[in-house]
Amino acid sequence: MHDDTEVAVLRLGHRPGRDDRMTTHVGLTARALGADRVLFPDNAGQSLETVADITDRFGGPFEAELIEGPQGIIRNWEGSVVHLTMYGERVQDIEDDIRAAHVDAGEPLLLVVGSEKVPFDVYEEADWNVGVTNQPHSEVAGLAVFLDRLFEGRELEQEWEDADRRVIPTETGKRVESADSDAEE
Numbered sequence: 001m002h003d004d005t006e007v008a009v010l011r012l013g014h015r016p017g018r019d020d021r022m023t024t025h026v027g028l029t030a031r032a033l034g035a036d037r038v039l040f041p042d043n044a045g046q047s048l049e050t051v052a053d054i055t056d057r058f059g060g061p062f063e064a065e066l067i068e069g070p071q072g073i074i075r076n077w078e079g080s081v082v083h084l085t086m087y088g089e090r091v092q093d094i095e096d097d098i099r100a101a102h103v104d105a106g107e108p109l110l111l112v113v114g115s116e117k118v119p120f121d122v123y124e125e126a127d128w129n130v131g132v133t134n135q136p137h138s139e140v141a142g143l144a145v146f147l148d149r150l151f152e153g154r155e156l157e158q159e160w161e162d163a164d165r166r167v168i169p170t171e172t173g174k175r176v177e178s179a180d181s182d183a184e185e
């Protein structure tokens with residue numbers, strides 16, 4: 001999270017058209033739930049634009065980047081690598097170990113989520129293969145639950161910098177204020 005050791009999310013694989021919405025949601029969920037950066041495959045430019053636009057409007061800091069050779073990024077990552085997969089160890093059994101490496105020892109964390117079939121190398125190169133349940137579901141759901149576990153809910157209290165607008169929580173309806181009008185309140 002903003003003042004903590006870095007958490008980057010790597011989206012492995014992207015099928016233009018079919019995966020556009022899911023890849024965008026990986027980025028938006030990473031941003032909303034406390035990651036610092038999302039790395040998208042180089043054919044996911046449309047998703048990058050959407051995430052950058054949301055960050056401009058609703059605040060940051062958050063970075064979205066296009067990358068080539070995701071497996072090189074995993075191999076050369078200076079820190080811990082967590083791969084989210086339904087075949088992995090149960091998140092509730094190993095979250096303390098991951099938190100100890102990331103929060104206590106200050107290791108940057110790379111969080112890898114797949115789309116279609118994930119190459120076996122990724123399972124071998126990850127420090128932890130982690131299942132959020134051992135049932136098949138979605139990269140967005142796995143990412144959300146994992147980040148909330150990692151940050152123990154602190155991400156829900158984040159402050160957003162350089163936002164153009166801010167949502168005011170309301171019991172019913174929608175209330176959005178511009179950052180300028182906030183400043184005048």
Ligand SMILES: C[S@@+](CC[C@H](N)C(=O)[O-])C[C@H]1O[C@@H](n2cnc3c(N)ncnc32)[C@H](O)[C@@H]1O
Pocket residue numbers: 083084085086087112113114115116117118130131132133134135136137138139140142
């Ligand atoms: C729709 S799944 C496809 C997985 C693919 N069939 C494979 O063999 O790797 C896409 C991604 O969702 C995530 N995912 C799905 N279920 C998960 C679970 N139970 N725990 C953690 N991540 C999960 C994983 O990152 C996975 O790569």
